[in-house]
Amino acid sequence: MVKAAVLGASGGIGQPLSLLLAISPYVDELRLYDIVNTPGVGADLSHINSKAKVTAYLPEGQGLEKALTGADIVVIPAGIPRKPGMTRDDLFKINAGIVSDLVTGVAKFSPKAVILIISNPVNSTVPIAAEVLRKHEVFDATKLFGITSLDVARAATFVADVVGGSPTHYKVPVVGGHSGETIVPLLSQITPKTEIPSDKLDALVKRIQFGGDEVVKAKEGLGSATLSMAYSGYKFAESLLRAVNGEMGVVEPAYVHLEDIPGGKDVKDDVGGLDFFAVPVELGPNGAVWVNNPLPRANDYEKALLEEAKKKLAENIVKGIEFVTPTSKL
Structure with missing residues (x-):
């Protein structure tokens, strides 16, 4: 019996x-x-004739406790949407408090659940979640994920726009974080092997990094990337549940706490000691089982992107940690 909870439903x-x-x-x-x-x-x-029993809760009457008690997987998309001219960092003050409160509920009522964080800015909200869980002595890095699947979906889609073919034909590793320059597509590692024309490379990278701005602009201030993000969050959740059901070799991108997951120490060394970083993660019955490290195969162009990403990520991580523990330093 898999019990899933959506906070911000x-x-x-x-x-x-x-x-x-x-x-x-x-x-x-x-x-x-x-x-x-x-x-x-x-x-x-x-009213849908699916097997899932659906129940719904508001804060009144201990609703959060009822929603979370016994949950196996908790997905958190709660927060305010991004508006025109607003960066993910602008969302921090409001969404940081929302995520902190909800993860406190998880720590109290479903401490063994796998937690999927969608609420932006993910680069900071995942460290916030980790600190809250630590304060309640229930932190398990293998069960905490920042969802970056949309960056990979966009990369495949935009590569197809440049070179042709179906987006489902391409797999593009995307590492780093989940905002702007922290998103680093490793286009030299596209499978099947694909060459991006040199005169298209800069524009393609920028589009992958700032694809969310396209949606905000197209919706004329009335919303951000909701449908594509919902799809990407579900795709990760489905992959996790496939692994829970015994499927081997399931790999999804995610922003994770590196050192406490097998394989993560090598990535941490390669990114200058950052505690959190988005990489391909192999999933198992209880969460993350292995961190894949594509960084040694990055070319010089990608290494330059990584250097810029690391600087911004370091700031984002500190900001998240200090929201919960003001005196904390990396």
């Missing part, structure tokens, strides 16, 4: 994500939580 990401989880063959029970509108979302989804 009534939002622009939360609703389509909840729909996808409700029809997943791997989910037996789906709990929805948000500060408004959750009963309506729950009622709507409960």
